[in-house]
Amino acid sequence: MKAVVWHGKRDVRVDEVPDPAIEEPTDVIVQVTSSGICGSDLHLYEVLAPFMAEGDVLGHEPMGIVTDVGREVERVKPGDRVVVPFNISCGHCWMCEQGLYSQCETTQVHEQDKGAALLGYTELYGQVPGGQAEALRVPQGHFGPVKVPEGPPDERFVYLSDVLPTAWQAVEYADSPAGGTVAVFGLGPIGQMSARVARRRGARVIGVDSVPERLELARRYEVDIIDDSQLDGNVGDEIRERTAGRGADATIDAVGMEAHGAPFGKLAQEAAGRLPKAAARKLVEVAGVDRLAALRSCIDATRRGGTVSISGVYGGAQNPFNMMQLFDKQLQIRMGQANVRRWIPDLMPLIEDESDPLGTEDLATHKLPLDDAPRAYRIFQRKEEGAIKVLLQPGAAA
Numbered sequence: 001m002k003a004v005v006w007h008g009k010r011d012v013r014v015d016e017v018p019d020p021a022i023e024e025p026t027d028v029i030v031q032v033t034s035s036g037i038c039g040s041d042l043h044l045y046e047v048l049a050p051f052m053a054e055g056d057v058l059g060h061e062p063m064g065i066v067t068d069v070g071r072e073v074e075r076v077k078p079g080d081r082v083v084v085p086f087n088i089s090c091g092h093c094w095m096c097e098q099g100l101y102s103q104c105e106t107t108q109v110h111e112q113d114k115g116a117a118l119l120g121y122t123e124l125y126g127q128v129p130g131g132q133a134e135a136l137r138v139p140q141g142h143f144g145p146v147k148v149p150e151g152p153p154d155e156r157f158v159y160l161s162d163v164l165p166t167a168w169q170a171v172e173y174a175d176s177p178a179g180g181t182v183a184v185f186g187l188g189p190i191g192q193m194s195a196r197v198a199r200r201r202g203a204r205v206i207g208v209d210s211v212p213e214r215l216e217l218a219r220r221y222e223v224d225i226i227d228d229s230q231l232d233g234n235v236g237d238e239i240r241e242r243t244a245g246r247g248a249d250a251t252i253d254a255v256g257m258e259a260h261g262a263p264f265g266k267l268a269q270e271a272a273g274r275l276p277k278a279a280a281r282k283l284v285e286v287a288g289v290d291r292l293a294a295l296r297s298c299i300d301a302t303r304r305g306g307t308v309s310i311s312g313v314y315g316g317a318q319n320p321f322n323m324m325q326l327f328d329k330q331l332q333i334r335m336g337q338a339n340v341r342r343w344i345p346d347l348m349p350l351i352e353d354e355s356d357p358l359g360t361e362d363l364a365t366h367k368l369p370l371d372d373a374p375r376a377y378r379i380f381q382r383k384e385e386g387a388i389k390v391l392l393q394p395g396a397a398a
Helices: 040-046 154-161 163-174 191-201 214-221 235-241 261-275 277-288 293-301 323-330 340-352 371-383
Strands: 002-008 011-016 028-037 062-069 081-083 135-138 181-183 204-209 224-227 248-253 300-309 332-334 367-370 390-393
Touching: 002 214, 011 163, 011 371, 028 154, 028 371, 040 371, 062 135, 062 154, 154 163, 154 340, 154 390, 163 191, 163 248, 163 300, 163 332, 163 340, 181 191, 181 293, 191 204, 191 214, 191 248, 204 214, 214 224, 214 235, 224 235, 235 293, 248 293, 293 323, 367 371, 371 390
Parallel strands: 181 204, 181 248, 204 224, 248 300, 300 332, 367 390
Antiparallel strands: 002 011, 028 062, 028 135, 028 390, 062 081
């Protein structure tokens, strides 16, 4: 079968790889019909290259049709249309029983001291082949795949794999008071959906970005926008001006480790990329090479006693924070990989609503055949051709 395969920094290709097969009685095989490229995939394309191996199959936002199931799988059967959560969770361990599916004790990657294994996401998270491929083996398939109805297009459902649960959790963790103000930093796919969910739940939303297409899309969903490239002062000052001088009740960092406007972090990331693999891994793990401009802006823009919700991925371990500022402002910080399965019951009624209240069908700016993956990664990373969200569709004509 064809799959999107990592060959090196900024080098992904579509290769022929072995077809997946049932290996465990809880496995499910899915013929992939759509698979998103996520902003965190771009971290693999660039910053987290030291944790990748040539030949790794990418992708953690797939959906498709079940073609085979292991003997212990009862929830789904061949022919079912399913979305596959990016975190691999068993559904019955202590962590899963708490709704912490991203910390599943059955699939935790103990040798890396990490939480649940993830599809297509480096050896840090189990090196499980991902879903940017014609077919996918889903471990823990007795629990993970989410059955969805026939009829509506894939883009109505595919975001249940990651984007929508991540956005829902970001808003849940932000815990803004009724009628409060939520500032969303970064209006990529997660930021767009975070803004829509927060608006749906009654918040006033301020969205911060510098990409015109992203700002315009957010504006269509009643988001007050800030183009941070046009500010004379800092973003925090602008948000305080719009919130009676206090700041936002909550902020959501939907950017992560590759924030723009962090030149020293960028230099550190580029330096790590030029080191031998072992040295680069150590630098990423302990030297704090994340670019923290967005997170620092979130902390600054949150009112005293407010909350910072972090959904953007960070990789460094010794990043400098202004602890006096955090303590003095009495801020709460919540973060983590989305517990996908936990939020499906909240999201499914909205996704199945014929009116599409979250606008799932207008998020994808590009729907491309799998063979176009190298170009898709390139334009998404460079923010070219108006790319906000890219879906790869195996089987589509090139």
